[in-house]
Amino acid sequence: xxxxxxxxxxxxxxxxxxxxxxxxxxxxxxxxxxxxxxxxxxxxxxxxxxxxxxxxxxxxxxxxxxxxxxxxxxxxxxxxxxxxxxxxxxxxxxxxxxxxxxxxxxxxxxxxxxxxxxxxxxxxxxxxxxxxxxxxxxxxxxxxxxxxxxxxxxxxxxxxxxxxxxxxxxxxxxxxxxxxxxxxxxxxxxxxxxxxxxxxxxxxxxxxxxxxxxxxxxxxxxxxxxxxxxxxxxxxxxxxxxxxxxxxxxxxxxxxxxxxxxxxxxxxxxxxxxxxxxxxxxxxxxxxxxxxxxxxxxxxxxxxxxxxxxxxxxxx
Amino acid sequence: xxxxxxxxxxxxxxxxxxxxxxxxxxxxxxxxxxxxxxxxxxxxxxxxxxxxxxxxxxxxxxxxxxxxxxxxxxxxxxxxxxxxxxxxxxxxxxxxxxxxxxxxxxxxxxxxxxxxxxxxxxxxxxxxxxxxxxxxxxxxxxxxxxxxxxxxxxxxxxxxxxxxxxxxxxxxxxxxxxxxxxxxxxxxxxxxxxxxxxxxxxxxxxxxxxxxxxxxxxxxxxxxxxxxxxxxxxxxxxxxxxxxxxxxxxxxxxxxxxxxxxxxxxx
Numbered sequence: 001x002x003x004x005x006x007x008x009x010x011x012x013x014x015x016x017x018x019x020x021x022x023x024x025x026x027x028x029x030x031x032x033x034x035x036x037x038x039x040x041x042x043x044x045x046x047x048x049x050x051x052x053x054x055x056x057x058x059x060x061x062x063x064x065x066x067x068x069x070x071x072x073x074x075x076x077x078x079x080x081x082x083x084x085x086x087x088x089x090x091x092x093x094x095x096x097x098x099x100x101x102x103x104x105x106x107x108x109x110x111x112x113x114x115x116x117x118x119x120x121x122x123x124x125x126x127x128x129x130x131x132x133x134x135x136x137x138x139x140x141x142x143x144x145x146x147x148x149x150x151x152x153x154x155x156x157x158x159x160x161x162x163x164x165x166x167x168x169x170x171x172x173x174x175x176x177x178x179x180x181x182x183x184x185x186x187x188x189x190x191x192x193x194x195x196x197x198x199x200x201x202x203x204x205x206x207x208x209x210x211x212x213x214x215x216x217x218x219x220x221x222x223x224x225x226x227x228x229x230x231x232x233x234x235x236x237x238x239x240x241x242x243x244x245x246x247x248x249x250x251x252x253x254x255x256x257x258x259x260x261x262x263x264x265x266x267x268x269x270x271x272x273x274x275x276x277x278x279x280x281x282x283x284x285x286x287x288x289x290x291x292x293x294x295x296x297x298x299x300x301x302x303x304x305x306x307x308x309x310x311x312x313x314x315x316x
Numbered sequence: 317x318x319x320x321x322x323x324x325x326x327x328x329x330x331x332x333x334x335x336x337x338x339x340x341x342x343x344x345x346x347x348x349x350x351x352x353x354x355x356x357x358x359x360x361x362x363x364x365x366x367x368x369x370x371x372x373x374x375x376x377x378x379x380x381x382x383x384x385x386x387x388x389x390x391x392x393x394x395x396x397x398x399x400x401x402x403x404x405x406x407x408x409x410x411x412x413x414x415x416x417x418x419x420x421x422x423x424x425x426x427x428x429x430x431x432x433x434x435x436x437x438x439x440x441x442x443x444x445x446x447x448x449x450x451x452x453x454x455x456x457x458x459x460x461x462x463x464x465x466x467x468x469x470x471x472x473x474x475x476x477x478x479x480x481x482x483x484x485x486x487x488x489x490x491x492x493x494x495x496x497x498x499x500x501x502x503x504x505x506x507x508x509x510x511x512x513x514x515x516x517x518x519x520x521x522x523x524x525x526x527x528x529x530x531x532x533x534x535x536x537x538x539x540x541x542x543x544x545x546x547x548x549x550x551x552x553x554x555x556x557x558x559x560x561x562x563x564x565x566x567x568x569x570x571x572x573x574x575x576x577x578x579x580x581x582x583x
Contacts, residue, residue, distance in 0.1 A: 007386050009387050032576075043554075044557075047554070048562070051550070052562060055423060058427060061362045062392075068341050083568070095574070095576075097576035106562075106564050107571065113565065127336050171448065
């Protein structure tokens with residue numbers, strides 16, 4: 001479908017895979033949406049996108065900014081329609097004919113706005129700040145999220161996502177794409193839950209000496225994974241909940257936790273570690289959700305040390 | 317019967333842009349104004365659209381008959397370079413006001429960066445044009461932009477404003493940055509009466525309340541008036557959606573959507 005009336009939106013196409021496009025097509029098949037209706041919908045959504053552009057874009061000659069707003073208008077309207085019809089195409093045709101198109105945009109906007117705000121809050125606040133007593137050292141903060149997660153949070157601001165499923169730690173990321181389906185919303189919500197749970201887990205740890213660790217955690221590729229592996233290694237080797245790694249500790253830890261002959265993680269030391277963190281968080285009165293996420297996170301960290309058996313130095 | 321030549325706007329634009337300037341001018345000027353506008357409208361690249369405007373000796377009419385957003389898109393490619401002053405004088409007062417209502421507002425609030433950029437660009441125009449445009453910009457908005465960047469020193473400042481005997485070089489005026497100083501200078505050179513009015517607005521001379529409160533109230537009024545103007549223009553263009561509609565949130569737990577049953581659409 002092509003829109004034409006508003007020059008800034010001319011030539012824009014509604015994604016054929018979107019729920020909105022599928023609803024229009026289904027309505028035509030049913031004979032409920034005729035060419036006149038279809039034309040009206042096109043004009044209305046073009047007007048909506050045009051309005052969004054003039055409201056949001058500072059430089060109208062910036063094609064990328066125009067495209068972004070057009071995508072946002074289409075995507076939020078489609079999401080709103082999918083939510084309002086509970087994903088039922090027959091109902092979607094009915095509600096599309098019964099309500100102004102801006103209503104669906106508002107639903108989509110409400111749905112995504114909460115996520116965007118949560119994402120921004122995590123992006124800004126999911127860091128460990130150095131204590132005031134160390135202000136004079138000008139230390140960097142320690143991020144709770146890794147680079148792939150930072151990118152996920154960053155593009156979320158533009159109604160885009162880089163993931164196709166929620167992951168305990170984002171490792172598999174894709175090119176940013178516009179959020180088009182309610183399933184995307186669910187995945188993003190789950191991912192944000194995970195990131196918030198990680199924050200709570202980190203805050204529950206004894207962080208007093210965190211900024212005296214050498215080398216500083218702030219320079220690690222994934223600071224919390226490094227911190228967790230250090231803690232696990234010290235617990236396994238010295239029975240001490242310490243974050244500072246001595247020479248060879250991580251290598252020795254890997255030798256204990258990983259059986260190279262069978263290429264498997266050894267069940268007993270793995271379970272001891274998972275039980276330790278579960279008990280630690282229980283004693284800290286953390287919720288079941290936080291405990292189960294953290295246990296899964298610890299498990300993924302153990303897996304990581306096996307995956308990177310060749311280059312263990314990346315954690316140091 | 318019309319003696320207009322039949323043209324396909326997209327391909328015509330392509331040809332015009334590929335021709336040497338003189339030939340392109342001759343060809344473009346051989347069209348009726350409506351055809352010229354159609355060719356310009358069909359050209360979606362703003363830089364190319366700008367080139368087409370220059371194919372006539374005076375593009376004022378073409379600019380004034382083009383959709384405002386299209387003209388703004390062309391000006392946006394030039395903003396900050398000082399080169400937009402070639403096109404800006406072609407704008408009608410109404411068009412300029414419409415452009416300001418889009419360009420210096422983002423999300424329903426004044427975008428100070430854009431306003432500064434526009435004032436810089438305007439300051440490059442002839443003083444006569446600048447004066448005409450400044451009279452189209454809401455004084456309350458200008459005052460809002462400059463309020464934290466210009467301070468009044470000493471006890472004589474207010475009196476000098478009241479008497480209309482102050483200028484940008486007066487020792488009573490303290491500019492926090494060069495750009496604010498340049499803007500004040502340009503306004504003064506373009507229209508000294510406007511300059512005094514601006515200072516009166518900024519420092520709430522003759523007003524009972526304190527300057528800060530007066531300015532906030534004035535800006536709220538300016539915002540409401542701008543929203544009303546935008547709504548009226550949109551309505552004339554067939555746009556029923558307002559900026560407030562786009563910002564409105566709904567209660568997802570109690571959605572009450574009307575549903576048209578099969579067959580209702582035919583009734």
